[in-house]
Amino acid sequence: MLNIQTTGLTSPISSGWLPAIGRTRFKPTTDDRWSDLKEVCELLRFDGRLSGLDENLLFRRRRVKAGQSVFLMGQDFDGLYVVRFGNLKTAVTNDDGCEHILSFGMKGSLLGIDGICKNQYRNEAVALTDCDLIRLPSSELFSGARSCSDLEHAAYWAISREVLRGQTSYVLTHSAKSEVRVARFIQLQSECVASMGYSPRCLTLPMTRRDIGSYLGVTLETVSRAFSALAHLGILEVVNRQIVILSPDALRSYEG
Amino acid sequence: MLNIQTTGLTSPISSGWLPAIGRTRFKPTTDDRWSDLKEVCELLRFDGRLSGLDENLLFRRRRVKAGQSVFLMGQDFDGLYVVRFGNLKTAVTNDDGCEHILSFGMKGSLLGIDGICKNQYRNEAVALTDCDLIRLPSSELFSGARSCSDLEHAAYWAISREVLRGQTSYVLTHSAKSEVRVARFIQLQSECVASMGYSPRCLTLPMTRRDIGSYLGVTLETVSRAFSALAHLGILEVVNRQIVILSPDALRSYEG
DNA sequence: CGTACGCTTGAATTACATCAAGGTAAGTGG
DNA sequence: CCACTTACCTTGATGTAATTCAAGCGTACG
Numbered sequence: 001m002l003n004i005q006t007t008g009l010t011s012p013i014s015s016g017w018l019p020a021i022g023r024t025r026f027k028p029t030t031d032d033r034w035s036d037l038k039e040v041c042e043l044l045r046f047d048g049r050l051s052g053l054d055e056n057l058l059f060r061r062r063r064v065k066a067g068q069s070v071f072l073m074g075q076d077f078d079g080l081y082v083v084r085f086g087n088l089k090t091a092v093t094n095d096d097g098c099e100h101i102l103s104f105g106m107k108g109s110l111l112g113i114d115g116i117c118k119n120q121y122r123n124e125a126v127a128l129t130d131c132d133l134i135r136l137p138s139s140e141l142f143s144g145a146r147s148c149s150d151l152e153h154a155a156y157w158a159i160s161r162e163v164l165r166g167q168t169s170y171v172l173t174h175s176a177k178s179e180v181r182v183a184r185f186i187q188l189q190s191e192c193v194a195s196m197g198y199s200p201r202c203l204t205l206p207m208t209r210r211d212i213g214s215y216l217g218v219t220l221e222t223v224s225r226a227f228s229a230l231a232h233l234g235i236l237e238v239v240n241r242q243i244v245i246l247s248p249d250a251l252r253s254y255e256g
Numbered sequence: 257m258l259n260i261q262t263t264g265l266t267s268p269i270s271s272g273w274l275p276a277i278g279r280t281r282f283k284p285t286t287d288d289r290w291s292d293l294k295e296v297c298e299l300l301r302f303d304g305r306l307s308g309l310d311e312n313l314l315f316r317r318r319r320v321k322a323g324q325s326v327f328l329m330g331q332d333f334d335g336l337y338v339v340r341f342g343n344l345k346t347a348v349t350n351d352d353g354c355e356h357i358l359s360f361g362m363k364g365s366l367l368g369i370d371g372i373c374k375n376q377y378r379n380e381a382v383a384l385t386d387c388d389l390i391r392l393p394s395s396e397l398f399s400g401a402r403s404c405s406d407l408e409h410a411a412y413w414a415i416s417r418e419v420l421r422g423q424t425s426y427v428l429t430h431s432a433k434s435e436v437r438v439a440r441f442i443q444l445q446s447e448c449v450a451s452m453g454y455s456p457r458c459l460t461l462p463m464t465r466r467d468i469g470s471y472l473g474v475t476l477e478t479v480s481r482a483f484s485a486l487a488h489l490g491i492l493e494v495v496n497r498q499i500v501i502l503s504p505d506a507l508r509s510y511e512g
Numbered sequence: 513c514g515t516a517c518g519c520t521t522g523a524a525t526t527a528c529a530t531c532a533a534g535g536t537a538a539g540t541g542g
Numbered sequence: 543c544c545a546c547t548t549a550c551c552t553t554g555a556t557g558t559a560a561t562t563c564a565a566g567c568g569t570a571c572g
Contacts, residue, residue, distance in 0.1 A: 092423065092427055094427070100426075100427050100430060102423055102426060102427075113415075113416055113419045114416055114419045114420045114423060115416070116412055116413060116415075116416030117413050117414070117416035117417040117420060118420070122420055122423065123423060141412070142409055142412065152408060153398055155412075156372055156397070156398065156411075156412075156415075157372055157373050158373070159369070159372075159412075159415055159419075160369055160370055160371070160372030160373035161373040162419070163369045163370045163415075163418070163419060163422070164370045164373060164374070164378055166419070166422050166423075166426075167348065167358055167370060167378065167379060167422075169426070170356075170358060170422070170425070170426060170429075171348055171350070171356050171358075173426075173430070173473075174356060174429065174473040177527075177528095178527080178528070208549090208550065208551090209550075209551065209552095210550085217429075217430040217473070218528075218529090219528075219529060219530080220550090220551080221528090221529080221530085221551090221552080221553085222527090222528065222529075224551060224552055224553080225528095225552085225553080227551095227552095228552075228553080240536090240537085240550090240551080433559075433560095434559080434560070464517090464518065464519090465518075465519065465520095466518085474560075474561090475560075475561060475562080476518090476519080477519095477520080477521085477560090477561075477562085478559095478560060478561075480519060480520055480521080481520085481521080481560090483519095483520090484520075484521080496518085496519075496568095496569095
């Protein structure tokens, strides 16, 4: 097991004037351990209009090292997390200890939504690379204070997008052949990095073959074989976790 | 194709004093075509405290006949729906016309969440039986008006629960053998009807074998064979869509 | 009455899991 | 620095579970 438990505090700072860890403040600052609502909305790509009322709201950041977890299953809910940078996976682990990957998070992803209804996270989020996250504490999300209406609207929007992504995953992982699933997975990853402004042709996968397999509902050997097959067809070039998409069109239209 | 398109209006009523279709009002009424926030929260099983400020908010109901759709993929978002009674399925249909079931809705389910972020429904909801739904219009959800804070909080909570259900589905439909999937599906259905106060031993499935198969990621023949196998083991009794659970313990612990 | 649809069951085929072996890369301790 | 370990990945051989194709039955409905 790689997952090392990390609860609550990460880098324990406490410069005098700073508020208690996790609390937001209205005091403007240039301290790089805080993010404002504008940055949060940009990360989420929330394109709605902001009233401007909340622009002084600040949110605490949190760094998580590769292999560490952001939260664990069953842990008390303490807010949603927006990914500033880094890659993560979310997973549920069932009784007999076997892990099941639900999603892969990256810059702009929103984590922890499932924690609201039972006030307890129902999956775990594990950093695949070093990560920087922004915590949106539940106190601000549900305060009902008028100063948070922008945040609430953005949160609705982002949650809906995560639901939509979940649907996409669901369909992806139920589509016919395993080779097609892997092809679509790579396609999806490519679109993700493209939407972040990077080259859609070259990917560095942050997750293992086993993770991909768990996510797609196949074994790691099947994933490996699918990569080899797609490489053999001249669609991809695969060296460990470095993927080069040689033929984007063929990848997009690949149906086995 | 069973799905008959139904857009917007259902039973066109227009008794003088009623507001325009789909608008909420603060005027108290005993008209049974409207539901108040209290009923909505009860249906959702939202157990949070309500401020009481919104108790006069009224929401328009909508009846949908079996086989008709509540909304279609790509249709403009016009709010979330809470199921008052009846059974539904939500599905996405991809380019080559093949349908993929995402979830089965029943009393208390929340539909349409994925529509918020693109302002457009991204799946379709089809009634399996005659249904009665309550519409929560987006105008109220995002109004920012203080009078809606209870609704907003309940909506967050319910959305989170739907996300959680989605995760459960996801894991369910990725677990090992098809017979186990079917067993867990029946188990889940049983728990659902039990939580609504009905007998958990006797189920009437509203969906076809094909729907179940699509949901679980197997073919309809496989579902049928799984039912037969579970019946042969003395765990279930299956007559068409009538299911009697003979051994709840055996069903719960069934692992193939 | 006939057609359509949903369901079951059987036989043949296939895609995937499983088991197993070997290879590479990163990290650890002597 | 090198042996040693460990985790990750690839590839092959074999078995098996699920799909596919096909036939037949019951029920609903025009």
